Amino acid sequence: MMRGRVAYAGAIHEAYPHGRGVRLADGRVCREEEVVWLAPIEPGTIFALGLNYAEHAKELQFSKQEEPLVFLKGPGSVIGHRGVTRRPNDVTFMHYECELAVVIGRPAKEVKRDEAMQYVGGYTIANDYAIRDYLENYYRPNLRVKNRDGGTVLGPWFVDAADIADVAQLELRTYVNGTLQQKGNTRDLVTDIPALIEYLSSFMTLAPGDVILTGTPEGVVNVNAGDEVVCEIDGLGRLVNVIASDADFNRD
Template identity: 75%
Template sequence: MKRAKVAYDGAIHDAYEHITGLQLADGRVLSEDAVVWLPPFEVGTIIALGLNYADHVKELAKELTVTSQDEPLAFLKSAGSLIGHRSRTRRPEGVAFMHYECELAVVIGRTAKKVQRADAMQYVAGYTVANDYAIRDYLENYYRPNLRVKNRDGGTVLGPWFVDVIDVPDPHALALRTLVNGKLTQQGNTCDLISDIPSLIEYLSSFMTLSPGDVILTGTPDGVVNLNVGDEVVTEIDGIGRLVNTIVSDAEFGR
């Protein structure tokens, strides 16, 4: 089942996929553009992975000090970075290279501490689509995400749907792609993850407790391109959802 959270008519509603858009829990059927889409579940800690597809490592080779790593490259993000489907993301004035990152987001379903790889998938509640924007201008002198690159207000789009784990038979065989203004610019498959989902849960839970609602952004494949104000960015993962976002200027964003 695909579930969402939306704001409509002065209230927050649970919603479900419908052939014409979405259906609220009270039975009302609405079009996608009639509501404000929110992240589709109550989000806890946001854990993001960098350089988790070999082709993306190759794509960034000229910017990397080291192209191999003993451990996953993981970092945390704040709740303020999250926005929902059909929202707007700011491109700061004066930056030269801002790009999308289409990612499978893994949602933790129960408390996980020191989990073994063989048991890790039992701790997954479901999945959603993430588009985790990065501004390459702000990178340090080696590829390690810092606060200004990856922890920006409204810089991480999540949704539209939360998809139950039971409805995704193999999360390591999902095609993902990005379209900018209708043009295909990125495509990949989760079968190419360097650290797969069980490995990530084993690694993370070895030193931190994962809680229900925590979300792991598993990284992006190659094919990132620079974005401009006015661009519509669509990130898709087969069986999970189609996430739409628009790039706006500082003035349009209103901050």
């Protein structure tokens, strides 16, 4: 089942896909642009993977690491489908990162690889922006790069794990202003989902609602204010986001 969360008429609603837009849990049908989209789940701890597609690592001229490159993100970085992400005026290279987001469904501690998928509740799409100007180096993403307000777009739908037949064979695509710029497939993950859950749960307990952003394929390009960025993943939908300038946020 696909389900999302939206704000409409002063309340937060669970929402479902509908031919004319979205259907609210109370039965009302709204156009997609009539509602304010929230992240489809209330995220707990957000784990983000860097350089987890081999070709993207090559694109950035880095080789495979001995352990996954994982860093944490705060909840203030998250916005929903059709949200707006600010591009600071002083940067020269800001890019999208289309990613499969794995949502933990039950507490996981010291989980073995063979049992790891039993702890997945479902999936959604993430677009996790990065500003390369602020990066200390590719192995240590700093706070200004990966914890910016509104820099991580989630949605539009949460899809139950049982509804995805093979999560290791999902195609990812990113379009900027209608032009395909990025394409990849989850079969090319350097560290796959079971291995990530085994690794993380070996030293900490994963909780329901925790989110693992599994990394992005090659094909990142700079985006500018006014650009529309669309991320698609097979079976999960189409995540739309717009880039805005400092002036749009009343900043000099």
